[in-house]
Amino acid sequence: MASDEGTVRVDSWIWSVRLTKTRSLAATACRAGHVRVNGERVKAAQALRVGDEVRLRLAGRERIVVVSRLIRKRVGAPIAAECYVDNSPPPPPREEVVQVAVRDRGTGRPTKRDRRDLDRLRGSLEAARRAAEVAESPEH
Incomplete structure (x- = not known):
């Protein structure tokens, strides 16, 4: 289910913790330059480590999360929420x-x-x- 050792691809992790609906959307966001790790634009295969700050711009909203746990497989929403600390600004009012x-x-x-x-x-x-x-x- 989860692995706390080593590194994980950034596109895989973004998909695993449910920041995007599909892994291909996460990879596309990386290619388009909408994903930054510790302030640097990254490719989809970039290795992610615990403590990294991930900024994802998707659907007109910026998500800022700090990696607290690495996972490779997609998990349920309650478990996924434990894998990062969300520092995102509140969503704009509907x-x-x-x-x-x-x-x-x-x-x-x-x-x-x-x-x-x-x-x-x-x-x-x-x-x-x-x-x-x-x-x-x-x-x-």
Whole structure:
């Protein structure tokens, strides 16, 4: 299940501790330069040791973990979480899903009710945009 001796490939370890869904995704991230070990860009075959800091940029988020245990095989999430210390910044807040008015093609012009719904949607977006601008202003 786990081995605490020697070294492990960085792509294999990233996949084993469930930072990526597949090992090929981990290898691709290494090739693209999205994986750094102790501040240096690494190739997929780079040897990893206990105490190394791994930075992985994936899906617009940066994960910063310190290796506390080396494993070669993928394990369950609770065991995988014990193999590293997570120093990542908190994930960005999930923005509210913006509703998009969807009309079937060929249904003709919007009805009065459809138009009111669209105006209400656009108005709420404008109000949210104005509130965000006010919150970001240096006066507040």
